Amino acid sequence: MQEQATVLIVDDHRAVREELAFALDYDGWQVREAADGPTGLEMARDPGVDLVLLDVKLPGMDGLEVLQQLKEARPELPVVMISGHGDLETAVLAVRRGAYDFLQKPFSNDRVLLSLRNALHTRRLARENETLREAITAEQQLLGTSQAIEQVRQTIQKVAPTEVAVLITGDNGTGKELVARQLHLQSKRREGPFLAVNCAAIPADLAESELFGHEKGAFTGADQARAGAFEQADGGTLFLDEIGDMPLAMQAKLLRVLQEGVVQRLGGQGGTEVSVRVLAATNQDLEAMVRDKTFREDLYYRLHVVRIHLPPLRERADDIAGLADHFLAAACKRNGLGRRSLHKSAYDWLRAQPWPGNVRQLKNVLEGAAVLADDPVLEADDLAATATPQAAPVADGKTDWFAFQRLEDFRAATEKEFLRRKLIEFGGNIKRTAENIELQRSNLYKKLDRYGLK
Numbered sequence: 108m109q110e111q112a113t114v115l116i117v118d119d120h121r122a123v124r125e126e127l128a129f130a131l132d133y134d135g136w137q138v139r140e141a142a143d144g145p146t147g148l149e150m151a152r153d154p155g156v157d158l159v160l161l162d163v164k165l166p167g168m169d170g171l172e173v174l175q176q177l178k179e180a181r182p183e184l185p186v187v188m189i190s191g192h193g194d195l196e197t198a199v200l201a202v203r204r205g206a207y208d209f210l211q212k213p214f215s216n217d218r219v220l221l222s223l224r225n226a227l228h229t230r231r232l233a234r235e236n237e238t239l240r241e242a243i244t245a246e247q248q249l250l251g252t253s254q255a256i257e258q259v260r261q262t263i264q265k266v267a268p269t270e271v272a273v274l275i276t277g278d279n280g281t282g283k284e285l286v287a288r289q290l291h292l293q294s295k296r297r298e299g300p301f302l303a304v305n306c307a308a309i310p311a312d313l314a315e316s317e318l319f320g321h322e323k324g325a326f327t328g329a330d331q332a333r334a335g336a337f338e339q340a341d342g343g344t345l346f347l348d349e350i351g352d353m354p355l356a357m358q359a360k361l362l363r364v365l366q367e368g369v370v371q372r373l374g375g376q377g378g379t380e381v382s383v384r385v386l387a388a389t390n391q392d393l394e395a396m397v398r399d400k401t402f403r404e405d406l407y408y409r410l411h412v413v414r415i416h417l418p419p420l421r422e423r424a425d426d427i428a429g430l431a432d433h434f435l436a437a438a439c440k441r442n443g444l445g446r447r448s449l450h451k452s453a454y455d456w457l458r459a460q461p462w463p464g465n466v467r468q469l470k471n472v473l474e475g476a477a478v479l480a481d482d483p484v485l486e487a488d489d490l491a492a493t494a495t496p497q498a499a500p501v502a503d504g505k506t507d508w509f510a511f512q513r514l515e516d517f518r519a520a521t522e523k524e525f526l527r528r529k530l531i532e533f534g535g536n537i538k539r540t541a542e543n544i545e546l547q548r549s550n551l552y553k554k555l556d557r558y559g560l561k
Contacts, residue, residue, distance in 0.1 A: 144168030299343030325374025
């Protein structure tokens with residue numbers, strides 16, 4: 108039996124309506140009927156109608172005209188056209204105007220049922236895809252209310268509809284790929300593919316094959332032809348992450364593709380035209396790399412038409428509470444947990460951390476705490492238990508400054524120690540300390556809160 112749905116039959120012949128209604132009712136459909144175009148058009152506006160069976164020849168208003176108005180009012184509604192005078196020209200016109208199928212009388216009930224089932228299945232898939240797209244889009248939103256993030260949003264809105272190259276910079280974990288996806292979703296290419304490639308993760312000897320593809324037999328192990336990233340992203344956006352790690356030889360080949368819009372597979376003859384918008388990202392200083400001759404100057408200027416810089420989380424203290432609430436709620440939903448919330452002590456602890464891993468680290472801490480906490484209200488200790496320790500390593504009772512694994516950890520620890528000693532030097536006087544280290548008092552207060560220095 109057909110899963111219950113409602114179909115509207117629009118036909119001026121009562122016998123045809125009754126025969127179709129009997130077959131559809133037996134198959135489990137809810138049936139509504141209309142004998143002319145205007146009535147059918149009005150009834151079809153009801154969101155409870157899932158599909159329409161529409162005759163081409165109708166009194167008062169032609170079925171093709173009804174179809175056109177239906178598609179303007181409810182573009183997602185599947186319409187199956189039926190006609191006793193069907194010809195190829197009418198069928199083509201009906202499909203061009205948005206009909207799902209065209210059936211010529213006399214037709215079997217089985218043929219009608221099959222067409223309606225397929226139309227309903229297609230509509231449900233479209234709904235599911237749209238729901239999934241909305242969920243993915245919501246997950247990929249840039250979160251935060253700070254001035255820095257608002258500036259990023261405004262820049263994205265300006266450059267996304269264009270074809271200009273964008274270089275996205277920022278520390279690891281700040282959300283560079285998120286910005287790239289927003290640029291794609293707000294662009295004219297949003298219906299095309301979005302492909303992300305981490306240049307640092309590709310072995311140097313496979314870089315050309317990964318980006319440009321290869322033909323069968325191009326190298327040992329190439330047992331079949333394969334399209335590269337540029338061909339796969341044709342009509343959409345290609346995001347080259349960690350572009351600073353691309354070998355110099357590949358940089359020259361990438362530049363040629365960007366200039367010509369043509370890729371040639373490894374081992375292939377001739378080239379293939381591609382239409383791809385390339386976005387690049389890095390956490391390195393490409394200008395310094397250009398001076399050191401480790402990054403091509405011409406490629407740098409090709410990629411850097413507009414720059415979007417993402418500040419580290421430690422410079423977005425105002426965003427931490429909102430981000431934490433969002434990540435906690437998402438973690439609970441994703442892991443099937445009950446509702447969790449954060450205690451004031453948890454917010455204080457979050458604002459006091461240096462967050463060398465930035466937004467990615469914050470997200471992981473909240474997810475770990477949500478899973479492990481016994482109480483629905485998470486306190487500072489719950490978060491600290493899942494966070495990677497950021498305290499300065501100690502050896503023989505002394506701080507071992509060179510035991511840090513990450514530069515950001517080292518910077519945060521030394522800045523905290525520097526501020527601590529300056530506060531002691533000036534007896535805790537904030538004004539004198541700020542003047543001595545040439546820092547605005549408001550910024551000093553933020554840093555003291557971040558590092559838990561009272």
